[in-house]
Amino acid sequence: xxxxxxxxxxxxxxxxxxxxxxxxxxxxxxxxxxxxxxxxxxxxxxxxxxxxxxxxxxxxxxxxxxxxxxxxxxxxxxxxxxxxxxxxxxxxxxxxxxxxxxxxxxxxxxxxxxxxxxxxxxxxxxxxxxxxxxxxxxxxxxxxxxxxxxxxxxxxxxxxxxxxxxxxxxxxxxxxxxxxxxxxxxxxxxxxxxxxxxxxxxxxxxxxxxxxxxxxxxxxxxxxxxxxxxxxxxxxxxxxxxxxxxxxxxxxxxxxxxxxxxxxxxxxxxxxxxxxxxx
Numbered sequence: 001x002x003x004x005x006x007x008x009x010x011x012x013x014x015x016x017x018x019x020x021x022x023x024x025x026x027x028x029x030x031x032x033x034x035x036x037x038x039x040x041x042x043x044x045x046x047x048x049x050x051x052x053x054x055x056x057x058x059x060x061x062x063x064x065x066x067x068x069x070x071x072x073x074x075x076x077x078x079x080x081x082x083x084x085x086x087x088x089x090x091x092x093x094x095x096x097x098x099x100x101x102x103x104x105x106x107x108x109x110x111x112x113x114x115x116x117x118x119x120x121x122x123x124x125x126x127x128x129x130x131x132x133x134x135x136x137x138x139x140x141x142x143x144x145x146x147x148x149x150x151x152x153x154x155x156x157x158x159x160x161x162x163x164x165x166x167x168x169x170x171x172x173x174x175x176x177x178x179x180x181x182x183x184x185x186x187x188x189x190x191x192x193x194x195x196x197x198x199x200x201x202x203x204x205x206x207x208x209x210x211x212x213x214x215x216x217x218x219x220x221x222x223x224x225x226x227x228x229x230x231x232x233x234x235x236x237x238x239x240x241x242x243x244x245x246x247x248x249x250x251x252x253x254x255x256x257x258x259x260x261x262x263x264x265x266x267x268x269x270x271x272x273x274x275x276x277x278x279x
Contacts, residue, residue: 002244002247002248003210005247006244006248007211008207008211010210010211011210011241011244012207012210012212013237014241015234015237015238017057017058017061019058019061019062019065021206021209022058023055023058023201023202023206023233024062025194025198027192028055028058028059028191030189031048031059031189032063032066034048034187034189035059035063035164036066036067039063039071039162040070040071042159042162043162043187044163044184044185045150045162045163045164045185045187046162046163046165046185046187046188047167047171047172047185047187047188048060048164048166048189048190048191049166049171049172049189049190050168050190051169051191051193052232052234053232053233053234053235054191054192054233055233056166056191059191060130063164072125072126073125073128074095074120074125074127074128075095075128075129075130076091076127076128076129076130077129077130077132078091078129078131078132079132079133081132081133081134081136081137084142085141085142085145085146086105086106086109089103089110089113090102090103090109092113093112093113096113096120096127097119110148113149113152114152114160117160117161118160121154121160126161127160127162128161128162128164129149129161129162129163130166131163131164131165131166133166133168134167134171134174135167135169135174136167137174137175138174138177140177143177143178143181144180144181146163147178147180147181149161150184165185192231193230193231193232193233194231194232194233195231196222196223196226196231198231199225199229199231199236202233203217203240216244216247216254216255217254218254218257220257221243221256221257221259221260223257224260224261224264225239225260228264242263243255243259243260243263246259246262247259
């Protein structure tokens with residue numbers, strides 16, 4: 001355990017959804033504001049995209065944490081969009097009503113779901129459906145069926161449900177295959193990797209929350225981390241964690257670029273072996 005060596009209270013670079021470690025850049029803040037606006041104004045939907053490890057999961061948790069400030073909501077999460085539309089609607093219905101059921105047809109599922117949404121709406125709740133891994137929604141027929149769900153309205157013509165899609169960068173292209181659906185979701189935002197300056201701030205933030213300070217990583221180490229990770233948060237955490245362990249093992253005073261570079265060299269060697277390349 002390297003925490004004692006570096007005088008930390010806990011590990012700073014764990015890839016877990018601990019909101020104490022959430023690092024919000026201006027683009028993360030705008031993405032969050034757009035999601036909150038979608039919920040508060042009861043818009044039909046929103047799309048948040050980004051490469052693996054750019055912070056979509058943290059932003060989702062921050063979004064859910066702010067909902068109580070802007071209204072009353074019931075939330076359903078679709079973790080696996082590959083199950084077919086009946087399975088998706090059943091999952092949504094079960095979470096909204098908290099009553100297990102099973103639908104044999106899309107039409108029956110849509111009718112029952114509207115009834116459930118109307119009941120929640122009458123009690124002052126707006127329904128949100130979060131669709132994870134939305135890049136897996138490659139069936140145009142399913143996209144069209146999701147569009148029909150977005151068409152569900154109350155007696156005054158207001159949307160009964162908001163769909164929030166989280167996914168990889170090709171989500172926009174995939175959803176664009178169903179123009180009627182895409183046109184209903186003008187609110188969309190893409191998270192980019194961190195810049196080198198943001199990597200420095202990110203490392204400083206994580207160390208501070210863990211009880212340490214920024215001096216542990218020198219500037220060259222931070223530059224090397226950015227160069228090797230491209231600003232992808234999950235990769236930054238992996239290198240940061242291993243750097244602290246290796247630094248303790250070698251009894252160094254600070255983490256420098258040589259330690260970071262050795263870790264990356266080991267990764268590249270492992271990938272070469274996994275790919276069956278000759279050494």
